Amino acid sequence: MMEFRKLKIKTKLIVVVLLTSTIGLLFTGAGVITLDRVKQKEILAEEMSILARVIASRSAAALSFRDQARAKDNLTSLLVRESVEFSCMYDLNRQVFASVVRESDHAIACPDQPREPGEYFYESYLEAYQAIELNGLAIGSVMVRTSLVDLDRRLQGQLIASVGILGLSLIMAFLITQSLQRAIYKPIVDLGDVANKITEHNNFSIRASTTNLDEIGDAINAFNSMLNKIEADKEELTRLAYYDPLTKLANRRMFSERLVFALENARRSGEQMGLIFLDLDKFKVVNDELGHDIGDLLLKSAAKRLEAALPASATAFRLGGDEFTVLQVGVTQHDLEVTAQSILKEFAEPLILAGKQLTISSSIGIALSDGNDNVSSIMKSADIALYQAKDAGRSNYKVFGGGN
Structure with a gap:
């Protein structure tokens, strides 16, 4: 301390600046690197969670229809991110349904049992689990494993950069x-x-x-x-973008995406898919005479009855107004006619809404495709069949290009 007092003020200032800069940079660097490491792990966990959630959302239909090819395609899209080592999809029985693995020198296998949804860090990798839900019910889960090599490289780079910054800062300390x-x-x-x-x-x-x-x-x-x-x-x-707020059915936007997937799957697999258009007969009369409140109750009840009439291979959508549609995959014309008959039967029972008894019926148009149609053509075919059903007296169904 006595020697320090003997120094000139200029030298003292230099020593103080260099000393405080060194101490400050050492502590700050260590703190920033530590915090950045924690934050980067949080960001990585969040990114993997989002990716798993997206794949889970896209795979609900594939898993429910047992479409392993589509499920594997969805999982393969994760490999675009270079740090992803592999991904697995589990079914309702917690068994591996589909998996994809990046090319590696050592064998990698899916865990025998999925863990609860969440993110789990291990020494050299992160696993993110996400439930696959359909209509609010868990039907399986997705697991994504990603390497932490990038994070380790980032830490090494930060250490090297910190040392360089420390040296440079000491040189530049005069420029306080x-x-x-x-x-x-x-x-x-x-x-x-x-x-x-x-x-x-x-x-x-x-x-x-x-x-x-x-x-x-x-x-x-x-x-x-x-x-x-x-x-x-x-x-x-x-x-809100994918579900109708009134009936809780999937909306037109989701229908458009699912229809494209269904056509692609039919084209790949060789199986046929069916499109059913239906609307409620004389719905406008109910709206005009009893009011929109009753009309909304009618639409809600119709949506519930429609879902109750459908087999597991079919999904209902509300396009708007009293227009509903159904996608059914892996079917024949007979299967679609059975579905149409089930819908008509379900709608046959009178409804009691706000103390009023209403009779509900529907006209149904059916189109069948092997995947060689496009979205416009198959929708046009189903629409033509729907109007044929209306012309035939309503409360019935017609198949485009065929009889019933």
Whole structure:
């Protein structure tokens, strides 16, 4: 200490700046690397959870219809991400239904039993499990395993970069004023970069990070809170985008996507798929005479009866108004006619709505395809069959290009 007192002020300032810079950088670097490691694991877990959730959503139909080819196609799309080692799909009996594995020098097998939905870190990899649900019920699960090699490389790079930054900072410690200015404007620049990344990638899971405890830190925390709300709202909008809020049936958007998948599957597998169009006879009369409230109750009841009439291989959708449609895969014309008869039978019983007894009936149009149709052509065929059923006296069905 006495020797330090003998130093010139200029030298003292240099020593103080270098010493405080070294200590500060060592502690800051260690803290940032540690925090970044934790955050990167959280981000990776979140990304894998989102990917597993997307695949689970896309695979509900494949698993329910036991379509291993489609299920494997869905899992294969995960291998686009280079860190993914393999992925497995389990059925309701917790047995492996489908799996894909990236080429590797050592054998990799799916775990015998799936774990509960969530993310599980191991020494060198992460496993993310997600339930596959159909109509709110779990029918299986998806597991994605991803390597942590990228995270380890990132940590090594950070250590090397930290050492370099430390040395450079000691050399540049004389420019303390510039360093102070950088400490003020850098968080603002970083926040702008985060905002640009969110806009560019449309990814609201990105978050800004800061160690500032001043007004800038408060602004960044407020920004992150806003992103949390936007991300939650986006998830809710996605749910609303695929389901009809009145009847709770899948809506036109999901129907369009499922129809494309069904046609592709029929084209690949050689099996036929069926499209059923139906609407409620004289629904407009009920709406006009009894009011829209009764009309809405009628639509809800019709949706329940429609679902009750369908076999496991069929899915109901509401296109809008009193228009409903049904997709049925792996069928023959006879299977579709049996489904149509079941629908007519289910609709035959009178309804009691708001103290009023109503008789409900439906006209049904059926189109059958081996996958060589496109979306427009098969919908047009089903629509023509529907109008043929109406012309024939309603409360019946017609098959496009065939009799019944």
